[in-house]
Amino acid sequence: MNDLEKKGLWKFSCIPGIEESTFNKVLEKFYDLGIAGLTRENVQNSLDGKIPGNTSPVIVTIKTGKVKKEFIPGIDEIKDRILCLEGRNDYTKETIEHMQNKMNQEEVDYISFEDSNTKGLKGAKNGQSDSKEDTWSIYAYNKGVHSEEEDTTFEKFRGGSHGIGKIASNAASELHMMYFANCDEEGNKHLGGTVQLIEHKYQGKYYRSTGYFTDVEYINENITKFYPFENQFHEIFAKETRGLKIIIPFLREQFNDEKEIIKSICDSFFVAIVQEKLEVVINDNRINSKTIKNYISNKDYYTQDIVDMKNEFTPLYFNTYMTKKPIQIKIADCEAGYNFKLYFNYNEAIPKGRVAVIRTIGMKIEDKKVKGNVNKPFNAVLIPESIIEDAYLKSLENESHTELSFEHIKNQKLQRNAKRFINNISREISRIIEEEIKKNNPTDGLMDTKDILYVVENQFKQDLSKAAATVKLNKGSKELTIVKVEADIPKKEEPKVKDENKKKKKTLKKVKKT
Template sequence: MSRKFYFAEIANTETQTFDNSLEHFHKAGISGTIRENIQNSIDAKLPGSMDPVEVSILMTEVQKSIIPGIDEIEEHIHSLEGGNSYTQETIDHMRESLNTDTVDVLIFEDSNTKGLSGANQIDAKTTYNTFAYKKGVHFTEQDEKIETIRGGSHGVGKIANNAASDLHLMFFSNHDEEGNLHIGGTTQLIEHQMEDSSYRSTGYFSDFNEKNQYVPYINEDFDPIFEKKSRGLKIVIPFLRKSHKNISGMIQSVCDNFFLAILEGKLIVTISDEENLVEINQITIQELIHNSEYYPQNLSNIQEIKKVFTPLYIENYLTNEPIKIEVSSNVKHFSFDLYFMYNESIKTGRVGIVRSMGMKIVDYKVPSYIRRPFNAVLIGGPKEDQYLKTLENEAHTDLSADALRDPASKKDAKKFLKNLNKVIIEKIDEEWERLNPSDGKIDTSDLLYEKEITFQSKLNEMSEKIELAQGKQIRKKKERRNGGTREGTGNGTLPKKQKTRRPRKLKPDSDNQEVSATLLLSNEVVNRMVLNNQEIIHFHLNNISDIPKDGLVNLSFRVVDGEGKEYENEFNLKEAYSGIIDGASNIQYEFDQFKISDVHIVASTIQLVLTKKNNRSDALKFIYKLEVLR
C-alpha cells in the first residue's frame, strides 16, 4: 500500500516564502519545541487521574529509508524555487540535508494522557482533525473549567515541531481512548510547481477520499520508532537541526519552563540519547539547578544570575510563603500568589509569571527595577490564566497589550500591567525600607556652615570691593585678563584648542562588512532632554576621528546601573517608543527592539526626537553605541 504526503493543488503559486511562524520558532531553538510539546501533554492529562503526566524525550539516529514518504518529499523539495535570497538559502539547506543515509531524530512520547480523539469522525471538529489538518486553530474544550487552565490558545504551537527539522517535517502517532492507532504528519514548504501542477505549501501525510476529505492512515507496518503502544501521543521529528542536538539545553529548557509543574508532582520528564538518561522529577530538579553543567550560574554564585533565573525561582518557591496580592484592570479584579525574595546578592530582578497548570510564561521585567536585588514568582488561578492568555504572544513567552486590536481591551490591558508593576514595586520598596531603615533626622548645621563659608570664599575670590559715598561698600565682579586683554571687550580672546575626542572603540565584527567602526560615546558629546511624551537627544560628534562629518550610523542604547556596569540589549526600544524621527529633517527612522537603523549625521550632528509610549526611560541612564556604516 502506497502511503504518501498530500499537497493540495492550486491554480497558480503566489506566496514563495516560508510560514512566518517557522522563523519565530527557529529563534526559540530547542526550547520552543520542548515547551510546546510538554504543554500539549499537560493539557491532555487523563481527567480524574492523580498520577503525573510523563513525557519521554529521546534523541537517536535512524536510516533515512524508514521515513514514510521520504522519496516524495525529496521530489517536492527539489522542485522549490525561492522568492528571495533567504528563502532560496533555506531551500538549498534542505537539499543538502537530504544527502545522507542516516538521520538524526527527536522523539516525544507522553503517557497518562488522552491522546487525540475523533480520528474516525471525518466531518467533525475533533482534537485529531484540528491537530492534524488545521493551522491557526485552537481546539476548544466543551468543559469551560478545563479549557480555561489549558496552556494553548493560538493554534500554531504544533509548527514548532516542523521548525525543529531541517526539512520542516514531523510525524505523530496517536493511541486514543478506543484503542485506535493512527499516524499522520506534515511538512511546511512553500507554494511550488512540480511537473504541470501547482501546489500549496503544506503537505499532509494522510489519505484522501472521493469527497475531498482527509482520511488518517492506520498505524501499521511502519518502523518501530512510530509505534505508540499506550494511550497518548508520540511526536517524531526527523532531520533534527544540528543546533537542537543538545541534551544539556533540553534539560535546562524543561526545568526553566515547567519547574512549577515538576515541583508540584504534575509532571515527570525523561531525556535520553545513546549515552545519557536523565529523569527530571520533584527531587532531581532540585539537584539539577545546583549542577554547573546545566546551570553555571546558580545559588553558589547568585550574583552571576543575570539571564536564566530558574535556580532563584525554585529556591524562592520552596522557601517562602505566598503573599496574596490583588491586581485590577479598569473592569476586572484578579488575585495572585506572589512568592517574593529580597537578597542583596541578586543583581538582576525578575518576576517569573507562571500559569496554574505549571508552565512559566515569561521572565517579567518590572520597569526601572530590573537591577534591583529581588526575585518573584507570580501564580494566579483559572480566571487569571484566562486573562493572561489574551496578553500572550503565540509562543507564550511575553505579555503585552500590543497584540490586542480592540481599543477598550488594549486600554484595559495597559491598566492591568501598570497596576501589576505598581504592586510589585511597592513590595520591593517595602523590603528595601525594612532592610535599610533611616536613623532619624540629620543635623545639617555643620553642612550649612560649610556651604556658607565656601560660598563666601568663592565670592571673595571672584569679586573686589568698591567704596561708595558715605563709607558704603559693594562688590564688583573681577575682570579676568587673557593675554593682556580684558574679557568681555569683544576682541582679543584666545580660542581654546579643540581636542580630538577619543570614545571607546569596540572590536569590529568580522562578519559584518557594512560597519567600519563601533564606538561607545562619552556623555560629554550627548545632550538629552526628557519631556512628558517625548525625548530629544543631540549628539555632537565633531573632532571624533572615526566618525565622518556626514554619513549614516546605527545607534543602540546601553543601560548603565548604579555601579557603572553596562548592559546591552536590556532596554527595549519598541516597548519604550512609538516613533523616532530626525529632529532636523523629520525623517522617520526604522528601529527594532535594540537598534535604530540608518541614522543621518549632518555636519557632525545627530538630532533625534523620540515619542514615548511610557516613562520607562525617564529614570534610566544610558551610554550610546554607534556603528559607523561604510
Template sequence: MQLKFDDNQQWKFSPIPNIEEPLFNRSLERFKEMGVKGLTRENIQNSLDGKLPGSDKPVIVKIKTGEIHEKDIPGIEGIKERIKCLVGHNKYTKETIQHMQNKLDQKIVRYISFEDLNTKGLTGARNGQSNSKKDTWGIYAYSKGVHFEEDDEKIEIARGGSHGVGKIASNAASDLHIMYFANCDENGDQHLGGTVQLIEHEYKGRVYRSTGYFTDVRYDKNNNAKFFPYENRYHEVFKKDTRGLKIVIPYLRKEYDNDIEIIKTVCDSFFISILKNKLIVYVNDKEISKDTILDYVNNEKYYEQEITEIKKEFTPLYVNTYLNCTPKKIVINNIAQDFHFDLYFRYDERIPRGRVAIVRTIGMKIEDFIVSNNATKPFNAVLIGGSKEDEYLKSLENEAHTKLSKDHINDEKLKKQATRFINNLSKEIAKVINEAIRVNNKTDGLMDTKDILYVVETQFRKELEKSLGTVRVKNGRTLVKSFGSESKKEKRNKKQKTGVENKANGVRKQKRDPLKWQKTHTEIGDKFEDRERYSANPEMVDRVILGDREILRFNFFKSEQLVGIQTCDISFSVIDGMGVEYNDEFKIYDSYKEVIDMNTGQTCYFVKNVIKNVRINNGIAQLQLRLRDTLHGSLKFVYYVEV
C-alpha cells in the same frame, strides 16, 4: 472546487491554479529563533493540555534523541522529490531551499521524539477530516491556526495553548520542515499523521500549496476529497501503543540536538508543574521529577550557582523562592476588574537582577517579568493566580506563550485594559520591593553630618586640584585627557603663545577635538530642542554617601566643549556589574527627597531621572542629595551631562 490529489503519493498537497505566495510560513522563522527552548516548551505544554480529566497521575513526557535510516522515514522519497523542485524568489527562500537540498543525501538521520503518557491523545481519527469540534485528530492534523477548545470551561481556561500555531514549532526544528505524530486513542486505535512546510511550488507540471499532509484520501460519490489517517504500521521510532500522542521530528537541526538545553528548558518553564508532581519528564536516560529536579537546578553543569552572578537564567532563584517563601497576597486591577495573586517574594542583597516568574496554574512559566524601574533591585519572585487570573493571563500571552503583551489585541478597550494591567502589575510588585528594601536597610538613628560634609568637600577640593578626570561622550571616546597641575593662566598663555608662533611661521596646527557633539531631542516645556549630551567617565565623578545624604561632584574643567557653559542638566542611568545600561530603570524621586545645588544653595528641580539647571562654577558642579529609605546603596550609575 473539486480537488484531485496524486493518490500514488503518501504525502498530499492541494493543487492550486498558480503560485501566488512563494514564501515559507513566517511562524517557522519565529520558532527557529526560539530554538530547542521553543520546541521543548510547546510540546510539553501540549502534553499538559491533554491530561486525562479526573486523573491524579502526573503527565509523563519522554523526550528521546537518536538516529534512523532515511529509508525508514514514511514517504520521505516523495518529499525529497518536491524539495528538489522548489524555486526561491528572494534571498531568504533561496538560502533556505539550498539548506534543505543540502540535507537530502543523508542516509542516517538524527531525530527527536516527544511521547506523552497519562494523556487523552487525539480523538476521532477514524472520522478523518470531519470538521467536528469533538474530533481533535482532524483539528490537529489538518487545520492551521486553529486549536481545539474543551467543552469544560475550567479545563479550557487551564490549558496552555490558545493561538493554534504551536504545532509548527516541530516543523521549525527539522532541516526539511517535516514532522510526524503517532496517536493511540481510548479505543486503542493507532494512527500516524504528519505535516511538512514547503512553499507553493510546481511539481510534475502542476502547482501545489506549501503545506503537505501525511495522509490518505478518499472520495465520496460526488468525487469530493476527504483526508483519513494511515494506520500506524511503521518503524519502531514512530510506534505509539499506549494512549497519548508521540511527536517525531526527523532531520533534526544540529542546534536543537542538545540534552543540556532541553533539560534546562524543562526546569525553566515547568518547575512548578514538576514540584507539584503534575509533570515528570525523561530526557533520554535522565528523569526530571519532584524528587530529582534539584539535582539539575542546583548543579553548576546546568546553571550558575553563585547568586551574585545570576543575571540571565533565574530558575535556581525561582525554585528557592517558591519552596522557602510564604506567599503574599496582591491585587492587580485592569480598569474593569481585580485579579488576585500569590506572590512568593525573596529579598537578598546578593541578587544582581530582580525578576518575577509569571506562572499559569497549569504550571508553565510565561516570562521573566521585569518590574518597571526595578530591574536591578535585589529580589526574586514567583507570581501565581487562580482560574480567573489564568484566563486573563492566557488572553495576554503572545503566540509563543513567552510574554505578556497587548500588541496582539485588536479591540481598543481590551488593549487599554491590558496596558493598565501590565502597568499595575509593575506598580504593585514595586510596592513590595520598596517595603523590603526599607525593612532591610534601616538606619541606626539620626546624626549631624554638617561637619563631616564640610570636611569631605574640603578634601574634594584638595584632591581634585592634583588631578582631574575625563569626560566622554556616550560612545565612549575621550573628550579631555587627564592633566597635571598647571594653572588656568599658565595653560591659557601657553596656548596663546603656541598659536602666535604657528601663525608667524605660516604653519596651521589647529588641535582638532577628536569628538563630535552628540545631539538629543529633549522636551523643554511644551517644545522640543536639540541639545548636546555627554556621559561622564567615573574618574571625573566623585560620589560619597554619608548617613542620609549623598554628595556628587563633577569636574568639567578641561572640557573645551563646555567652556563658557554656566548650567547643565544631569541625568542618571543605572548600570549593572556587566556594564549593561538600563536607561529608563531609575527615577530620582524614588530614591532622593531633595537635591541641592551646592554652588547656589538652591533646591534643584528634577523630573524622572534628570536634575535640571545645575550651576557650573569654574568647571565644577556639586550636588547634595537627601536620601530616601528606599535607596539601594549598591546601585551604580552612568551620569549624563546635557547642555
C-alpha cells in the same frame, strides 16, 4: 477531477498558480526560539492533554537518536518536491539550497516527545471532520486552530490558545517535516504528519505549501476527504499506549542538545514538576519532584553563585518558590481586580530583579522585568490564585507562550484593559520592592548621640591644645592663666567701588574709534 494526488503518502492541494513564494514566517519565529521553544510547546501540549480527574502526573518521554532515512515514511516523495522548489529572494533560495543539501543523508538525527496519562486525539478513524469532538481532524488538518474542551473549567486551565504552535516541530527539522503518532481511548493507532514547503510547481501542476501525511478518499468530483494511516511503520513512530507522540526527523544540529533540553524543562516547568503535575524523562534522565533539585543545583547546568545570575534565573526562582511564604496581592485592570500569590525574596547579593509569571498548569510564561527595578536585589514568582486569574493570563499570552502582551488583542477596550493590567503588575510589585528596601535599609528613628558628642568634644580639646600656648599672668595677688593662639588673621578686603565715570570714558573711546 483530482485536486490532490491520490498516489503516495503525502498529499498537497492543487492551486491555479503560485501566489506566495516564501516560507511560513512562523517557522522562522520558532526557529529563533530554539530548543527551549520546541520543548516548551510540546510539553505544554502534553499538559493540555491531561485526562480530567486523573491525579497522576503527565509523563513526557523525550528521546534523541538516529534513524536510517529509509525508515522515514514518504521521504522520497518529499525529496522530489524539494527538488522542484524555486526561491524568489535570497532568504528563500538559501533555505531551499540548505534543505537540498541535507535531504540525501543516509542516517539522520531525530527527536521524539511521547506523553502518557493523557487523552490522545479523538476521532482519527472518522477522518477529516467538522466536528469539534474530533480533535484528530483539528490537529492534523487545520492550521491556526485550537481545539476546545467541552468542560469550560478545564479549558481555562489549558496553556494553548493561538493554535499555531504545532508548527514549532516543523521548524526544528531541516526539511520542515514532522509526524505525530496517536493512540486513543479505544486503542486505535494512527500516524499523521505535516511538511511546510513553499507553493511550488510539480509534474506540471501548482501546489500549496503545506503537505499532509495522510490517505485520501474521493467522495465525488468536487469533494475529497482525508483519512489517517493506521500506524504500521518503524518503531520510532510507534505509540502503544494512550496519548500522543511527536517525531521530528532531520533534527537540526542546534536542537540536538540533551543538556539544553534538560535546562529548558527546568526553566519552563519547575512549578509543574514540584507540584507533581509533570514528570519528564530525557533519554536516561528522569526529572520529577524528587530529582529536579539535583539538576537545578548542579553547576554543570546552572551557575550556583548568586552574583553571577544575570541571565538565567531558575535557581533563584526555585529557591524563592520552595522557601518563601506567598504574599497575597491584587492586580487590577480598568474594570476588575485579580488575586495572585507572590513568592518574594529580597537579597542584596541578587544582581538582577525578575519575576517568573506562572500559569496554573505550572508553566512559566516569562521572566518579567519590573519597570525601574531591573537592577534591584530581588526575585519573585507570581502565580494566579484561581481559575479567573489564570484565564485572564492565558488571554494575554503571545503566540509562543513567552510573554504577556496586549498588542495581539483586537478589541480596543480589552486591549486597554490588558495594557493597564500589565502595567499594574510592575506597579504593585514595585511597591513591595520599595517596602522591602526600606525595611532592610532604615533611615528614620532616634539616635543616641551622647557617645558621638563626647568623642567630638575631646578631639576638639586635643586639637586646640596643640595649636595654643599657655601664658601665666599676675594680677595683684591672683595668678591668671590665658591661652595664646598664634594664627594669621586675614585682612578684610575693602569693597571695590565701581568707577562709573571710568566705565563711561572707555565706552566713549570705543564709540569714537568706530
